[in-house]
Amino acid sequence: MSTVDFSLPLATLLREATHEAHELVAKSPGATTMLSGRLRREEYVRYLMMLWHIYDAFEQALDRHATHPVLEPTYNPTLLARASALADDISFLLQVPEASWKTHPAHAQLLQSTPPELTAYVDRIRELADSADPTPLLAHSYVRYLGDLSGGQTVRRTLGKAYGLDEQVGQGLSFYAFKELRSAKLANQGEMKRIKDWFREGMNTAGDIGVEVKAAVLNEANTAFDLNTALFTTISVDTPSQDTEVVEQSKEIPILVERPSRPIQERSFPVSQVAAVVAAVCLAHFILIVTGFSGEKGLQSLLDVGRWFATITDPVTSSAE
Template sequence: MPATHTEPKVDMTQPASSILRAGTIKMHDEISKSETATYLTKGELDREDYIWYLMMLWHIYKALEAGLAANAYDSVLSPTYNPALLARGSALSSDISFLLGVPDDDRSWKSHQANQALLLSPPPAFRAYISRLTRIIKEDPRRLLAHSYIRYMGDLSGGQIMKGNIRKAYGLTNDQGTRFYNFGVMGSEGQSDPALANMGEVKRIKEWFKNGIDAGVGNDIELKGALLDETTRAYLLHKDLFDEIKASGSKIQKSVVCASSPMPLDRERKSSKMFSVHSVLTFMLAVGFAHLIVVVGGLSGSRGYEKLEAVQGWVTSAVFST
């Protein structure tokens, strides 16, 4: 997906964090004022659509954070790598479980029919997002810094505003359902019950993150250009994800149809790109293995969840391979 959005020219001798902000500020403002983003920020999305959005985010963060972990010692990525402070996967899993009304064990929601439908019939924008992350992890992992920038900085900024609106909109009385928006105090990582960051501490984390970007990139002009390009791509991917939510309707309700039907919904079938022959064959092989596991061993017992994870892994790799 080419980055075609027009932004003002940027002085590439500036620190990298300043370049990323100046080079994408127009796009950021346009996306943040879009209809879906406004609904999301104000907590005006249907509860079902909001859960659907969180599920997609979990898979996006899973790919992003796995890539960051695999390259944790890279000189460009290491200054901003602090999963104990920044990682969002566990909090997202907890929120999804609570909003679905299933046990918060990091297992139940993944076997829920809505998540199975998402993996078996992924919306085009979601599939493109995961595919892009998968590609750069293999080909140019330093570009992950651009995705970290818009994801974590967005969570630290707009997420703090959204938290109160989400609680009010969905009748939430405490942190349950909104833990995704919580960050701990820097220096409290590893504590069993770390203090939550207030607005002043959130600002401190943001400054640390921007300083880490600048330290990692240094004066590498070529890398600055690559990261600016990737940040633009990341914003476009996120915009498409917002547009998908706007167009989708209540996916949680539709998921019953998706999960029980061998074909995706008509809207998705018309808008999705055709899979390659290799992807189709790989998917069929994955389903064959999954069927064998279910028929021979079932999904119950002490190793039932391990089997389910294996099935999901095969299906996901088949669907999102490029």
């Protein structure tokens, strides 16, 4: 930490110190699959369930230490809390009442075979919550909340298209929706920026307490990113979303044939007329072979056959129209 310029604001220090860790998360197979909209729906629900356990433990920890001088400047559960939104999304995607999603077989399976990465994440948060100094929890606020605020809108659009969810209604996408800083209205892009600015100011206020605060938060931030990266490794990326495949194919394969403006009518011909046409073709072929195709004589023969063939076929086509 000796090379760190602790005179810089805490928000700036965090951005610079965690740049590489952020890139690792963004480029992980689990993250890229989800952000491209190719994650299977059931696997996405499983991911949301893991996030719920993380946010539930984390937000309980923040509630316990709401008045701590380092955590208080960014403590705003009405604005930031995500556990309830995650529960809404999970229950909607599973099509079950919110009160019963925890007893769903998918969640029971997650609890029965809990990934060690999820256990490590939750255990670390609880360890900090139980410690004498919960200052490092601010690093988890930075990684979780600022990440949700920064990339949430893009993810929301991607997943809405992938899973056929209505962005305007918002059901199944509540996790990525935030209210305005000072009202209950849904935040737009401009308001999201104001929320992020407010959050960074709160972090800087906490950092102004002293270098020891900045050092503790910086150290924990990389741990938080490591835990988040590990969580993405638990996502199964073997099978893409079927809904997404359909969307992508419709974009890549153009419509080459226009639909006719009126229905095509089937035509039928009497056997005698068909036989006459066949006989005419055979006779025309014989004449051309005998008289030849070259020279003035050949050209005249070709024209004569054409006129004669027209007199044979006209009655056939006119009778079918």
